[in-house]
Amino acid sequence: MRGLLVVNPKATTTSQRTREVLAGALRSAMELKIGFTRRRGHGHDLAASAAADGVDVVVALGGDGTVNEVVNGLMTTPTGKRPRLAVVPGGSTNVFVRALGIPNSPVEATGVILDALNAGSSREIGLGKADDRYFTFCAGLGIDAAVVRRVERARYRGRRSTPSLYLRSALNEYFFDAIRRDPGLTLSAVGEQDQTNLANVIVQNTAPWTYLGDRPVHASPQASFDSGLDVMALTALHPPSTLRTVGKMLALRDEDYGKRVMLRHDLTEFTVTCATPEPFQLDGDYLGEREMVKFTAVPAALQVIC
Structure with a gap:
């Protein structure tokens, strides 16, 4: 071998x-x-x-x-x-x-x-694809990608990548930038009505979305390597509703995030468009700003030894 x-x-x-x-x-x-x-x-x-x-x-x-x-x-x-x-x-x-x-x-x-x-x-897993690049667990447009951008800039200045760095970056991004912006994201999926005026979009190929130290953070808990792509999107970034949603993501009490959250499960193909260029991340790497990204589920893509 x-x-x-x-x-x-x-x-x-x-x-x-x-x-x-x-x-x-x-x-x-x-x-x-x-x-x-x-x-x-x-x-x-x-x-x-x-x-x-x-x-x-x-x-x-x-x-x-x-x-x-x-x-x-x-x-x-x-x-x-x-x-x-x-x-x-x-x-x-x-x-x-x-x-x-x-x-x-x-x-x-x-x-x-x-x-x-x-x-x-070995185990066979599916992947996600954003335009021409594959991803293993998540992609995002909006605030989560902006947080990744802040973390990467801090690392270039010599900071270590720690849970506290991510938490501070998220708080700074939210309170000093995100809540004052209206990105106007639109999700267009085959056979579904367009979802408009979204504040951010998180795309998952598996769960959890990420970890805060040892604690898993779930945006779309049903996401799986064995199904299509899942999406969680906030329709607004108002502090009370956003804090409730974050609490549920950390606690995984249920999937009823409330009326300001959109969830979609097992999507094969969809497109996200932005009113203005938005930060974009793939598997935790910041890839610049995009006005449109096409997402595709790629089933049975890899054999993984585990």
Whole structure:
């Protein structure tokens, strides 16, 4: 069995020594090569090259951004020739790994991968697609993407990516910017009436939407790798109703978010348009501003070792 380990050397929760130990463990199960990402998008190129070369397994060691790049690289290869994917968590949040039920510890996750390889076990999952780029767990237009933008700017200034940084960024974005704006988002789904005047749109390919430390945050609790895409959108950002909605997302008491929330489950294809350019994020990476994004569910896209 031939494998490639794609390593983000800047991953926040692993050291060089840890990476060496994990690579040594993986070598016990396969003929392993290692590729280090050197720039944004390099994970895509490494995975695409490995897939074209007929590698059997590509292991991503990094955060959700690294996983997204690797997945998009794998998807350049036709289904029958596509390598299986394995993920060792190395980021600050690691939503994709935890959504699969894999431990958030790099060492424990590697143990799960080795056990699955020995047993020949893997899971088929669907992906989401936003225009021409695939995503594993979520995408967003509006305030959540603006929060990601704030966090990325803070990280460029040397701040560590922590739950408190995300929380402060969310509060600052909401109270100093979002509640004064009217983005005028419209969701157009096949066979449905357009949903207009939305304040934000969160698209999920699985649940949860994200994590705040160890606490899962659910926007669309029914979202699953085995179904289409789910959408949660706020129709307004008024403080009382928004705070109630956030409380329910954290507590997961029910899915009755109230009249200011729109939910859609298992959508195959839809488009979101914006009255003015809005912040856009994919799997926790800020990708600039967009006026329109077409979303598509891609069933049975990847085999994941877990």
